[in-house]
Amino acid sequence: MKIQVVRATMPYNPKIGTPITALDTPSMVVDLSLMESNIDKLFSHLLTTGIRIRPHLKTTKSVALARKLVAAGATGGCVAKLSEAEVFTDQGFTDLLITTVVVGKVKVGRLVELWKRNREVRIVVDSEAGIRGIEEGMKEAGVQEGKIMTLLDLDVGLHRTGCQPGEEALRLARLVRQSGYLELIGVQGYEGHLQHVHSKSERRERCLEAMSILTKTAEALREDGHAIRVVTTGGTGTAEFCVTVPGVTEVQPGSFLFMDTDYRNAVGTHYSNSLTILATVISKQGPKCVTIDAGLKSLTTDSGLAECKTPGYTYGVLGDEHGSLSWTDAPDLEIGDRVEMIPSHIDPTINLHDSYYAHRDGIVEEIWSVDARGKVQ
Amino acid sequence: MKIQVVRATMPYNPKIGTPITALDTPSMVVDLSLMESNIDKLFSHLLTTGIRIRPHLKTTKSVALARKLVAAGATGGCVAKLSEAEVFTDQGFTDLLITTVVVGKVKVGRLVELWKRNREVRIVVDSEAGIRGIEEGMKEAGVQEGKIMTLLDLDVGLHRTGCQPGEEALRLARLVRQSGYLELIGVQGYEGHLQHVHSKSERRERCLEAMSILTKTAEALREDGHAIRVVTTGGTGTAEFCVTVPGVTEVQPGSFLFMDTDYRNAVGTHYSNSLTILATVISKQGPKCVTIDAGLKSLTTDSGLAECKTPGYTYGVLGDEHGSLSWTDAPDLEIGDRVEMIPSHIDPTINLHDSYYAHRDGIVEEIWSVDARGKVQ
Numbered sequence: 001m002k003i004q005v006v007r008a009t010m011p012y013n014p015k016i017g018t019p020i021t022a023l024d025t026p027s028m029v030v031d032l033s034l035m036e037s038n039i040d041k042l043f044s045h046l047l048t049t050g051i052r053i054r055p056h057l058k059t060t061k062s063v064a065l066a067r068k069l070v071a072a073g074a075t076g077g078c079v080a081k082l083s084e085a086e087v088f089t090d091q092g093f094t095d096l097l098i099t100t101v102v103v104g105k106v107k108v109g110r111l112v113e114l115w116k117r118n119r120e121v122r123i124v125v126d127s128e129a130g131i132r133g134i135e136e137g138m139k140e141a142g143v144q145e146g147k148i149m150t151l152l153d154l155d156v157g158l159h160r161t162g163c164q165p166g167e168e169a170l171r172l173a174r175l176v177r178q179s180g181y182l183e184l185i186g187v188q189g190y191e192g193h194l195q196h197v198h199s200k201s202e203r204r205e206r207c208l209e210a211m212s213i214l215t216k217t218a219e220a221l222r223e224d225g226h227a228i229r230v231v232t233t234g235g236t237g238t239a240e241f242c243v244t245v246p247g248v249t250e251v252q253p254g255s256f257l258f259m260d261t262d263y264r265n266a267v268g269t270h271y272s273n274s275l276t277i278l279a280t281v282i283s284k285q286g287p288k289c290v291t292i293d294a295g296l297k298s299l300t301t302d303s304g305l306a307e308c309k310t311p312g313y314t315y316g317v318l319g320d321e322h323g324s325l326s327w328t329d330a331p332d333l334e335i336g337d338r339v340e341m342i343p344s345h346i347d348p349t350i351n352l353h354d355s356y357y358a359h360r361d362g363i364v365e366e367i368w369s370v371d372a373r374g375k376v377q
Numbered sequence: 378m379k380i381q382v383v384r385a386t387m388p389y390n391p392k393i394g395t396p397i398t399a400l401d402t403p404s405m406v407v408d409l410s411l412m413e414s415n416i417d418k419l420f421s422h423l424l425t426t427g428i429r430i431r432p433h434l435k436t437t438k439s440v441a442l443a444r445k446l447v448a449a450g451a452t453g454g455c456v457a458k459l460s461e462a463e464v465f466t467d468q469g470f471t472d473l474l475i476t477t478v479v480v481g482k483v484k485v486g487r488l489v490e491l492w493k494r495n496r497e498v499r500i501v502v503d504s505e506a507g508i509r510g511i512e513e514g515m516k517e518a519g520v521q522e523g524k525i526m527t528l529l530d531l532d533v534g535l536h537r538t539g540c541q542p543g544e545e546a547l548r549l550a551r552l553v554r555q556s557g558y559l560e561l562i563g564v565q566g567y568e569g570h571l572q573h574v575h576s577k578s579e580r581r582e583r584c585l586e587a588m589s590i591l592t593k594t595a596e597a598l599r600e601d602g603h604a605i606r607v608v609t610t611g612g613t614g615t616a617e618f619c620v621t622v623p624g625v626t627e628v629q630p631g632s633f634l635f636m637d638t639d640y641r642n643a644v645g646t647h648y649s650n651s652l653t654i655l656a657t658v659i660s661k662q663g664p665k666c667v668t669i670d671a672g673l674k675s676l677t678t679d680s681g682l683a684e685c686k687t688p689g690y691t692y693g694v695l696g697d698e699h700g701s702l703s704w705t706d707a708p709d710l711e712i713g714d715r716v717e718m719i720p721s722h723i724d725p726t727i728n729l730h731d732s733y734y735a736h737r738d739g740i741v742e743e744i745w746s747v748d749a750r751g752k753v754q
Contacts, residue, residue: 024483024754080698100698103659103713106401126660129712160695161660161668282480283503283538291538296725297753301679318537319569320724321457321477335506336480347697348673354751374731376674377401
């Protein structure tokens with residue numbers, strides 16, 4: 001093969017006003033009315049409680065959507081990774097909590113650089129090694145004044161990150177207090193293991209147990225002389241319970257904007273599935289089976305298989321780029337037909353796509369970039 | 378949250394010569410010696426057969442790696458999607474076969490634009506509707522001369538795309554012959570369902586059956602007056618068998634460059650696992666369990682769980698951004714330790730990352746962009 005210079009093509013760039021029927025596929029489309037309804041439902045309820053809402057932006061990875069959430073009443077945002085915080089800070093979103101501990105010399109170096117230009121960034125710590133690493137990074141960078149706002153990450157049952165309540169929490173909080181570089185402002189405890197518990201009463205009960213660990217630890221730290229003013233927790237599946245607990249100051253829901261089949265199966269249809277992956281039937285593979293152009297690179301499978309928005313069709317994975325739809329009693333699908341697929345897990349599915357095409361009644365009204373796509377560091 | 382303009386940060390941009398111990402994590406790293414050995418092994422064997430090697434670039438999505446394959450003897454490349462063909466064409470790789478049928482008005486419009494500036498692009502068709510759609514697109518674009526090089530996609534047992542051998546194949550080939558816009562140059566039949574058959578003898582036997590369908594169809598088409606000069610097939614798990622079949626003219630292996638645990642479990646260790654995801658231990662969660670910073674957004678799970686390159690540790694998924702490593706008899710892992718994870722499925726894992734950091738003996742020697750990352754259209 002000869003390698004030669006060829007005039008670059010125009011990137012695919014559909015315009016506002018395009019009907020979604022004229023979008024290429026696979027494309028990530030959002031029903032704006034449903035999404036706005038989801039935002040209204042969450043904020044109209046939670047804002048009345050006086051609890052701060054700090055949505056988790058790792059779901060949407062979108063600056064445009066973060067602005068919408070701020071407009072609705074969000075008082076800051078969460079991100080999972082430092083690289084996401086860099087992206088959002090670059091766009092002027094400074095009140096950010098990085099919900100994952102920052103560990104490793106390179107990552108800490110990036111954190112210090114970020115903090116120098118964004119003093120509003122908040123971090124969590126859960127180990128002596130982690131605290132020491134950040135102190136060393138600040139020292140090596142020659143920081144003379146100012147401290148990073150720091151929350152103690154507490155394990156409230158997820159067993160993913162977080163220190164243990166009791167002695168370990170007290171010991172680490174004291175370490176932070178002794179630090180010249182960190183200022184302890186609060187406690188984080190994320191009950192991620194409860195978000196998808198199907199029984200609402202069980203989800204509520206177990207959530208309240210986790211909240212009890214969290215708020216009691218916050219109280220114990222206050223008794224030990226720490227000025228704990230932030231107690232942050234909660235996700236889409238539990239935020240409504242968390243806000244009823246005295247001592248909780250903010251919640252971190254993320255998926256409620258779009259939902260997915262996994263969340264719908266667990267917490268019901270209070271929030272709507274507002275995001276779908278538009279796909280095209282590209283081949284017939286039997287009397288009641290067709291192949292669509294959306295596979296593993298368009299729809300993740302870690303939380304089960306996507307569902308066709310139109311009832312009666314069953315999705316199957318046929319590889320990186322292909323999926324099947326089969327049926328028994330639904331209308332026949334033909335080559336060229338288009339379908340909308342509801343993702344099973346919204347966060348990693350969004351992370352596969354570059355753009356959202358948001359429509360109202362089938363006409364594209366807004367296009368948003370997945371700004372922090374792939375920012376896993 | 379006040380939204381303000383903040384000076385943009387320098388993007389993370391490690392340099393050639395960096396030790397991989399100084400890379401941030403998660404990062405996608407490639408052992409150059411192992412990758413080069415994989416390329417040597419495949420090409421030194423297959424080139425002697427006289428069969429053309431057209432590697433599938435949907436695996437690496439990288440122009441730099443495509444150049445290496447051309448240097449090794451590749452005579453063109455495959456891509457799965459039109460959007461990938463656009464990216465590679467823009468970089469001067471023109472001898473491309475799009476292995477998935479191109480269906481839908483928007484996609485066909487993009488194809489025609491691509492073909493206008495790259496007459497070397499090859500497509501596949503498997504239905505009358507698909508053929509008609511491309512003809513209409515060419516007509517609407519006012520194409521006056523020239524035909525798109527077209528292969529008939531044949532179902533050799535995968536049941537994903539492809540027409541049936543026999544009458545359907547003959548009928549579609551005649552439709553292409555009547556077309557003013559398409560030139561039938563060959564047949565494609567991809568035995569994707571056989572790539573991961575664990576028994577080598579069974580894989581070989583079933584592959585030869587599939588090749589029999591493919592080459593007999595090619596012969597039948599020739600008898601019907603079609604100038605079939607390309608018979609393309611094969612992947613990493615079957616290419617060695619395909620090249621022994623008279624009538625096969627080219628093979629399409631992709632994963633052999635890097636492999637993954639799924640391929641290793643099926644076809645053995647002839648090719649090495651040369652690509653890993655570098656991760657950091659960020660939290661301890663028990664005496665023999667730690668949390669690392671690589672979860673669903675760094676390592677896919679559709680083909681099983683990733684493995685730690687160092688034996689003795691078991692990986693578990695803890696969410697989008699986190700994984701666990703547990704052990705019984707291996708050395709304890711501590712916060713800050715770094716591990717290399719071998720992906721279970723290489724194509725969708727690469728698609729999650731922006732860059733490859735290729736090292737020799739631990740020193741970064743080359744950095745490649747995942748140029749066609751996310752190009753699923």
